[in-house]
Amino acid sequence: MTSRGDTTVSERASTEITFPGMTDHEGLLPQLVAHLREHRSRLRQEWTSRIHAAHLLQAMTSQEMAAETTSVYDNYVEVLETGSVEALQHYARDLSERIIPRGVETHEVVGIVLLLRDVLARSLFEKYQRDLPLLNRVLDAYEPAANRIANTVAVSFVDERERVIRQQQDSIRELSTPVLPVRERLLILPIIGVLDRERARQLTEQLLTAIRTHRAKVVVVDITGVPDVDEAVANHLVQTVDASRLMGASVIITGLSPEIAQTLVTIGVDLSKMDTIGDLQGGLEEAERLLGYSVTRSHGVGGP
């Protein structure tokens, strides 16, 4: 089989004036694939042992590893044969979905694919080392395909990771801005986490709608849990306060951290119209005063 392949290649090389390009590869790749199929179990073994040696994928059991390496190997060879990365893309995405929750890192995934590439290249080298020009052409055919595979797997993995991150961001966003009525006409909005543009926009929408539905007169926005704001978000906050005023509600901002206070003054956001109070407790007391509530503690009941 090998000799037949060799003659085909040399015949073609002698009859056609070609550089190592696409036309050459068409003859070489099937030959390559046949070789890789023939030595499948040996090469796969070698690959697995190299993965072990490199301490990659330690989150997986050896059975899982055997199963996954077999399918990665088969997919790999299939891509070399068909030139279509679609099936591999699917497989890589599935694989990523399974292994990302187990803490497998990007460098590991890329690492094992590159190891497989090396193992296979080494075996091709052994097979063709006596005929250097042929080896050259074989590698010319093999390398672009192999690189494409490595690329596809890495991109699929990263895509999947980003999808997971996006999903988590969405769920954080949904959880993140509760509007809580504390007394009649008094709302509290505790904000936790980074306020980006999108969240600030959502916050405004929720706050203004809540003012209408709860007929609120005073809203206390507590930003103790916000680590930092930038100029755009700060201006957005000021605008939200103004818009609330247009709807007849006053907004009290509480819990400005020292960092945020310094940032706001340094970047020169106009806060003269903002009503700010140190902490949530003070904010609530002020809100109650504005609404005409007075809270007193009965003598002799609990307390410090």
Added chain:
Amino acid sequence: MTRGPRLFSILRQGPYLIASVHTALDDSQLVRFQQDLVELIGRKRARGVVIDVAALDVLDSFATRTLRDMGEMARLRGAITVIVGIQPEVAFAMVRLGMDTGTVSTALDLEEGLAFLDQATSTVRLG
């Protein structure tokens, strides 16, 4: 000057006038609204005016300025003005475009506006 049906109503409620806008007004209708209101304040001897814009989903700069001017004119004629019913989207759009109601007060809705006027007219004596 536009004739035809008015797209707003100005009703008397005790010592106050309640001016409601029913649909989006064009510029000439706004001017007519302003003239009618300023005239009625004197005729009805009103001490307060509630301008209800709850039906509007857009307030452009001319409308905002007209409302503000109406508040000023009403003050000169002896009445306090409160604008009520600005919708959330309208409120935020106004702020984004740098528009506000100036010295004219705002309240959530008609009920709030009337409560505001009760309080304001009991403490402030207008000439």
